[in-house]
């Protein structure tokens with residue numbers, strides 16, 4: 001995936017006193033099946049970069065290419081055949097009052113989810129159970145339970161599963177653990193890591209959690225004031241010590 005940008009790829013309030021070049025002269029190529037972690041202080045442009053990739057906002061200048069397709073002018077719903085996105089709050093991804101099974105039914109209708117034919121029959125139910133069992137969280141025995149009775153972490157893990165079962169190639173994770181307690185956060189990060197590998201996805205994670213940046217992913221970029229100030233590739237990341245990461249922010 002290419003995210004070729006020049007000059008000011010995203011300027012808010014152009015020409016006004018409060019103009020912000022939120023993302024600035026970024027030229028980023030992300031390889032197939034790479035797991036990229038984006039770190040950076042508040043306001044450094046991380047979410048704006050994800051928004052540009054997903055199509056939630058359009059760039060002021062520059063182009064965005066997925067494989068050989070120029071998607072710069074496509075809206076987010078038009079990019080959703082390539083891209084799945086999971087947000088901070090697990091409540092956003094699923095319907096609380098519906099059972100796990102019904103949430104999967106909805107997802108299957110919405111996205112023609114991979115490996116699931118829609119239905120109310122036992123075949124659908126056992127296909128869902130089988131998929132959920134791969135998470136290793138024991139949730140396959142709770143599929144009749146309302147989603148709202150699960151913990152934030154369990155719910156976020158299921159949201160992740162539902163998002164990637166669609167035919168997408170790119171998974172965008174925008175601080176997916178920020179609203180969770182440490183144990184739930186760990187469940188979600190492990191799930192994201194596993195699904196990313198199982199479904200051979202290109203994954204981009206925005207996080208403030210330096211431990212996660214250290215433990216997960218194949219590459220780290222650090223943003224500051226709309227530009228990339230560090231790019232740690234796989235070989236460098238393997239040699240990286242956790243303290244190095246903390247020092248960048250020291």
Ligand SMILES: Nc1ncnc2c1ncn2[C@@H]1O[C@H](COP(=O)(O)OP(=O)(O)OP(=O)(O)O)[C@@H](O)[C@H]1O
Pocket residue numbers: 012013020021022040041042043044045046047048049
């Ligand atoms: N819609 C908008 N209108 C005006 N300015 C904006 C808008 N969205 C973002 N910005 C500004 O762009 C800059 C980058 O914001 P962005 O949300 O991308 O940062 P971030 O790195 O994701 O921060 P955080 O870690 O706090 O979520 C900030 O200065 C922000 O105030």
